[in-house]
Amino acid sequence: MIEELKLQIDGHRKAMQPLEPDADTRAALGRQALDHALAYLDALPDAPSNGPWADVFSRHLEPEFPEEGHDFAPVLDYLATCVEGPGFTTASPRFMAYIPGGGLFHSALGDLLAAASNKFAGFASAAPGAVRLENATIEWLAKAIGYPESTLGILTSGGSIANLTAVVAARDARDDAGGGAVYTTRFAHHCVDKALHVAGRGKAPRRLIATDESFRMSIASLEEALAQDREAGIRPWLVVASAGTVDTGSVDPLFEIAQICRRYGAWFHIDGAYGGLFALCEDGRQVLRGIELSDSVALDPHKTLFLPYGTGAVLVREGRHLVDTFGASPNYMQPLGESEVGPSPSDLSPELTRHFRALRLWLPLQLAGASAFRAAQAEKLALARYFHARLTQIPDFDPGPPPDLSVITFRYQPRGGDTDAFNERLLRRTQEEGRVMLSGTRIDGRFMIRCAILNFRTHIEHVDEAIDVLGRGIAELEGPAGS
């Protein structure tokens, strides 16, 4: 019996060997992967910013799920042609659509290191050093936005989950029995609706607060809504302000909103997924004045700190609210700070086992230094003002309001015909050309083109090229003068 089992076990062991390549094979595979990534980055400056979909099916791995593994080379070939080429080239310096992402090389190395050691970053007792990095990184983020020492937070997969985490903490802290009202503008990101829904507050009384000419929340309208509700016996529960809306990059008057929330006892949450981390640089900090007075904030290091996708962050000013909601360790009632490395991430979010996310933020901070991040952010803010100023000089452009941060929302006034349709055609032509990637939005029914400058690789020559591309498109669509 035992001998027979030993034989079986030995057979399985031989067959599973491909899962544990030997040292030489590991080195060879690692070099192939690194060479592949380097070649991608080398080609990036001139690669299209939007690749053709048809390439997805231009090649196949036969079979796609083999019983015996393929060589690495054809697999990398497949990835290059069918995966890395088609669709948005978000790593491109000319990608200025939606909210651009980053993809710092240092972070890719951090991911490799995190995955190789596979430390369990959910529990302090399992990986004290990793958990210390998670908490130290959160503390660094909290300092960047000016939150106090009472702050706790967690790196999430993105801004949506960060907003959800904050809404659930706000619910438990201030709307336990339900019935409290929620205040947003029409520019709130749809993930706020999803968060309320998941938190069981999808049917909470909702007030859409009016905005000013720069699409920022109107203080007077907010105060009026809160006063009306209080008078009617409806408890103001949650005000969600934007530190950078997706549509226009507008920053709500955070300082004033904080004062009003305090007066009415409402939880003040800021969706800063796009813009909140601009607080790291001096120019951004001024625009974001008052962000430090909120109760919670959602951030997206995979946008404003240029990390690869999969890194959001939520910070709660009175961190105990996060622990009240998500604490699961039997000893979570221990006073905070009891553990030398800080709380376990699993006591701060719904996740237990998780990616060791901190390393992809911590490592670039070690290797590049914080001042490089500050400079990159300041450059993006200045480039946005530059783009807006250049549009202002070109006849027949409606350049939109001056940017609060790094999104410019504008449109062209054609000589004749439908303005919306013209701008939609102009945008489509730009996207199909695939040099500079822009996107569009509708604001109060009017179609607008958006330029969002947030890729760390985007510099002045790329912004100039965006202007050139628009100029060429307009000339082509309008035809010879007078026709």
Ligand SMILES: *Cc1c(COP(=O)(O)O)cnc(C)c1O
């Ligand atoms: C991107 C964004 C979100 C959603 O964040 P994800 O990281 O995509 O989940 C929410 N709010 C704003 C303002 C955003 O820009």
